Amino acid sequence: MMKHIPVMLDNVMSCLGDISGCRVLDATFGAGGYSRKFLESGAMVTAFDRDPNVAFDADKFANEFGNRFRFIAKPFSKMSELDEKFDAIVFDLGISSMQIDNPERGFSFRADAPLDMRMSVDGPTVRDMFEQWSVADIVKILRDFGDIKPAVAIAKAIKQQMPQTTFELRDLVHNPRDVAPVFQALRIALNDEIGEISRALNAVPGLLDIGGRCMCVTFHSIEDRIVKNTFRDWTSPHGDPHLPSLTPPQFKLLRAQTPSGDEIQRNPRARSAHLRGVVKSY
DSSP: OOOOOOOHHHHHHHHHOTTTOOOESEEEEEEETTHHHHHHOOEEEEEEEEOOOHHHHHHHHHHGGGGGEEEEOOOOGGGGGOOOOOOEEEESSSHHHHHHHOOOGOOOOOOOOBOOOOOSSSSSSSHHHHSSOHHHHHHHHHHHHHHTTTTHHHHHHHHOOOHHHHHHHHOOSSSSSHHHHHHHHHHHHTTHHHHHHHHHHHHHHHEEEEEEEEEEEEHHHHHHHHHHHHHHHTTTBOOOTTTOOBBBBBBEEEOBBBBOOOHHHHHHHGGOOOOEEEEEOO
């Protein structure tokens, strides 16, 4: 099992600057790598995560850091329910190392296990959804979230064979290069990951204080496109460009970054990461 190493943490901290005494929302607690760094830098942290397996680590953080740390065991889209302001909101998107490396979670095709793929323990597994999804549903999922060319053939094979384990699903995909995208696409659909990101980002402008920063680390093109387009919208003037009453953008765009060669060498899972950020102007 690969040790969990937070991706682009140094870059994020450099973008945030001095956060001592600041209120930081860690949207994706996971193994707590980001939250720990924020807390050790003197911040007050509110962290979200819907995975019940992180509760033990969250409890340890609460004991160690007292009332400077608050954990909310909900999907990060539920940040919209908060009625407070933050100086920074940070997203480390995608699946966590702990979830990939635990065979029982059914996320990885490298170990044989029941097909689960749930980020939480609630709701149907991907096995259950094979009963509910039609061939057309699965084709759309594979195309939209995996860019898989033989989507029709794979969708028909899934409905015919109804795989129950990760190896059964892996083995019905003929091209080995399609296996990872198939698993990714099904996971994204099952957990409504794109909807979660969109709903959470919609809440960010109302939660950030003036001068506050939103930083997003993405790992695949689908989530990165959502973040990139959202930030572009926030940092563009609104209104009719032919009229003098354009509303100035509420946010300023920060320079996008990718991991250094040294970081990728230390942590190969960082290789596809992108860091994007914005600052709230008013």
